[in-house]
Amino acid sequence: xxxxxxxxxxxxxxxxxxxxxxxxxxxxxxxxxxxxxxxxxxxxxxxxxxxxxxxxxxxxxxxxxxxxxxxxxxxxxxxxxxxxxxxxxxxxxxxxxxxxxxxxxxxxxxxxxxxxxxxxxxxxxxxxxxxxxxxxxxxxxxxxxxxxxxxxxxxxxxxxxxxxxxxxxxxxxxxxxxxxxxxxxxxxxxxxxxxxxxxxxxxxxxxxxxxxxxxxxxxxxxxxxxxxxxxxxxxxxxxxxxxxxxxxxxxxxxxxxxxxxxxxxxxxxxxxxxxxxxxxxxxxxxxxxxxxxxxxxxxxxxxxxxxxxxxxxxxxxxxxxxxxxxxxxxxxxxxxxxxxxxxxxxxxxxxxxxxxxxxxxxxxxxxxxxxxxxxxxxxxxxxxxxxxxxxxxxxxxxxxxxxxxxxxxxxxxxxxxxxxxxxxxxxxxxxxxxxxxxxxxxxxxxxxxxxxxxxxxxxxxxxxxxxxxxxxxxxxxxxxxxxxxxxxxxxxxxxxxxxxxxxxxxxxxxxxxxxxxxx
Amino acid sequence: xxxxxxxxxxxxxxxxxxxxxxxxxxxxxxxxxxxxxxxxxxxxxxxxxxxxxxxxxxxxxxxxxxxxxxxxxxxxxxxxxxxxxxxxxxxxxxxxxxxxxxxxxxxxxxxxxxxxxxxxxxxxxxxxxxxxxxxx
Numbered sequence: 071x072x073x074x075x076x077x078x079x080x081x082x083x084x085x086x087x088x089x090x091x092x093x094x095x096x097x098x099x100x101x102x103x104x105x106x107x108x109x110x111x112x113x114x115x116x117x118x119x120x121x122x123x124x125x126x127x128x129x130x131x132x133x134x135x136x137x138x139x140x141x142x143x144x145x146x147x148x149x150x151x152x153x154x155x156x157x158x159x160x161x162x163x164x165x166x167x168x169x170x171x172x173x174x175x176x177x178x179x180x181x182x183x184x185x186x187x188x189x190x191x192x193x194x195x196x197x198x199x200x201x202x203x204x205x206x207x208x209x210x211x212x213x214x215x216x217x218x219x220x221x222x223x224x225x226x227x228x229x230x231x232x233x234x235x236x237x238x239x240x241x242x243x244x245x246x247x248x249x250x251x252x253x254x255x256x257x258x259x260x261x262x263x264x265x266x267x268x269x270x271x272x273x274x275x276x277x278x279x280x281x282x283x284x285x286x287x288x289x290x291x292x293x294x295x296x297x298x299x300x301x302x303x304x305x306x307x308x309x310x311x312x313x314x315x316x317x318x319x320x321x322x323x324x325x326x327x328x329x330x331x332x333x334x335x336x337x338x339x340x341x342x343x344x345x346x347x348x349x350x351x352x353x354x355x356x357x358x359x360x361x362x363x364x365x366x367x368x369x370x371x372x373x374x375x376x377x378x379x380x381x382x383x384x385x386x387x388x389x390x391x392x393x394x395x396x397x398x399x400x401x402x403x404x405x406x407x408x409x410x411x412x413x414x415x416x417x418x419x420x421x422x423x424x425x426x427x428x429x430x431x432x433x434x435x436x437x438x439x440x441x442x443x444x445x446x447x448x449x450x451x452x453x454x455x456x457x458x459x460x461x462x463x464x465x466x467x468x469x470x471x472x473x474x475x476x477x478x479x480x481x482x483x484x485x486x487x488x489x490x491x492x493x494x495x496x497x498x499x500x501x502x503x504x505x506x507x508x509x510x511x512x513x514x515x516x517x518x519x520x521x522x523x524x525x526x527x528x529x530x531x532x533x534x535x536x537x538x539x540x541x542x543x544x545x546x547x548x549x550x551x552x553x554x555x556x557x558x559x560x561x562x563x564x565x566x567x568x569x570x571x572x573x574x575x576x577x578x579x580x581x582x583x584x585x586x587x588x589x
Numbered sequence: 590x591x592x593x594x595x596x597x598x599x600x601x602x603x604x605x606x607x608x609x610x611x612x613x614x615x616x617x618x619x620x621x622x623x624x625x626x627x628x629x630x631x632x633x634x635x636x637x638x639x640x641x642x643x644x645x646x647x648x649x650x651x652x653x654x655x656x657x658x659x660x661x662x663x664x665x666x667x668x669x670x671x672x673x674x675x676x677x678x679x680x681x682x683x684x685x686x687x688x689x690x691x692x693x694x695x696x697x698x699x700x701x702x703x704x705x706x707x708x709x710x711x712x713x714x715x716x717x718x719x720x721x722x723x724x725x
Binding site for chain 2: 496497573574575576577578579580581582583584585
């Protein structure tokens with residue numbers, strides 16, 4: 071609407087054309103079949119009857135580089151020769167009369183342009199401008215994708231969907247951003263983001279990219295959290311006593327989290343069983359005892375979930391359970407020490423324990439230790455214990471435990487030596503030899519030699535020389551063995567010997583005399 | 590089988606006290622060489638004097654039977670005229686019937702010998718003689 075600025079140009083040009091038509095106006099008039107008019111007169115009339123303004127100019131952008139113009143002829147199109155099209159006050163096209171549209175191309179995208187049109191008569195006089203319109207070329211950037219939605223598909227995958235942009239240039243493909251980083255491209259309007267960690271939250275945006283590589287602004291942001299890989303807590307755990315020694319448990323699978331592969335049953339805080347099903351019968355419990363249970367679910371890859379609700383039940387009254395972990399250990403040749411643990415559930419409600427040796431009850435004790443005395447040496451004994459409750463009910467017996475007492479001291483003497491032989495080796499000495507005695511327990515330590523009933527020596531070996539005897543005298547010998555426990559065995563059979571006959575010394579030398587020195 | 594004296598080892602040590610151990614051993618070897626059968630010698634406890642004696646061998650045992658197992662002789666000497674086997678110097682000899690005792694101090698000695706059979710039975714002493722030993 072800057073009419074003031076637009077006027078001087080057509081006026082100056084009109085003056086120029088006026089000069090031109092003075093020379094050629096008649097020829098031009100003849101050429102188009104109009105009655106000739108005097109040059110001075112014609113110029114006056116044309117100037118006076120210049121075309122009025124085209125009407126109803128409209129402009130519409132049809133692309134990022136084209137705006138289409140359309141208008142209506144002036145009210146008095148008489149003598150109209152062509153139209154001048156001005157863009158941003160610059161003549162950009164001349165359109166012959168009869169054509170009332172113009173396609174302005176090769177424009178910049180997303181740019182606002184200002185248009186008007188004038189009519190020019192046959193002799194070049196230009197009329198006033200039409201109404202003025204603005205139009206803006208379309209953008210060449212796609213609009214942002216719409217309605218992005220993110221949803222966890224598993225513990226490692228989030229699926230994205232979105233709608234194509236409804237504005238801007240067409241989307242040739244889409245870029246997907248996770249937490250600000252470009253993670254991939256797709257030509258479809260969905261994307262599966264895989265390889266994610268469990269229980270992690272990610273936010274996404276998507277952009278559209280035109281075939282010219284122009285990327286849109288981001289879509290709305292959408293977030294999702296991958297699913298957990300840990301099972302949820304089992305539901306509705308129930309515990310119910312089935313007998314004096316059994317409590318039955320039932321529960322429901324977890325309602326969330328990873329699938330449960332199996333379950334772990336905890337009794338009073340400690341794991342007692344695995345169960346593939348959603349029930350468990352806890353057996354071997356002590357009577358009239360309360361237990362608290364929880365159950366957890368474990369996934370196929372070993373991830374254990376949180377605990378279920380706690381459930382408590384009390385076994386029915388009855389005898390205690392059997393004592394546990396009985397051990398028997400020989401302490402000596404006559405004593406075996408026993409030790410055991412209370413029944414499952416502890417010593418609550420236990421009055422005492424009964425001790426059984428080789429199947430027979432031998433004693434009762436209030437403790438979990440017992441020393442069995444006065445046993446035979448080197449003998450194996452087998453024990454069991456039972457627990458007796460406050461009501462006098464006795465538990466089953468424990469598992470058996472055996473021990474063998476140590477070998478006792480050697481109380482049996484060795485055998486007698488054999489094959490005793492006595493031989494006189496002179497008139498005062500006798501040589502004795504014999505064969506060894508034996509003692510399986512402690513072995514032979516030494517031998518004792520008796521001459522005529524009197525002990526005359528003790529040796530480790532199998533021979534002895536007796537001296538200081540009288541010549542031509544008879545002596546009787548026996549030998550006995552002594553074992554490692556210092557026990558003496560019976561004496562051997564006697565051996566009798568007579569010493570050699572007496573013999574007098576030589577007569578003394580005679581005629582002792584001095585040999586003269588130097589002879 | 591050779592002359593032997595209880596003073597054998599002591600005499601050279603006393604006499605060679607200042608000359609060292611090697612000389613003592615060497616001297617002892619010389620003594621042993623000197624005490625071989627046929628040239629019986631015996632070393633006294635000290636001194637440079639000596640005497641030599643001889644005797645006749647017995648031919649019977651004390652009961653008059655023939656003596657067939659004579660083994661050796663023993664020589665006893667003492668400065669005490671009452672020569673007692675328990676106090677006199679005893680020298681075990683071989684079966685030679687003479688012996689020279691060396692390395693004794695000059696003086697008056699009383700000497701006797703006995704015979705020993707193979708069972709160790711020792712005879713009574715022979716006659717006792719008096720010897721006045723003078724220095725060399």
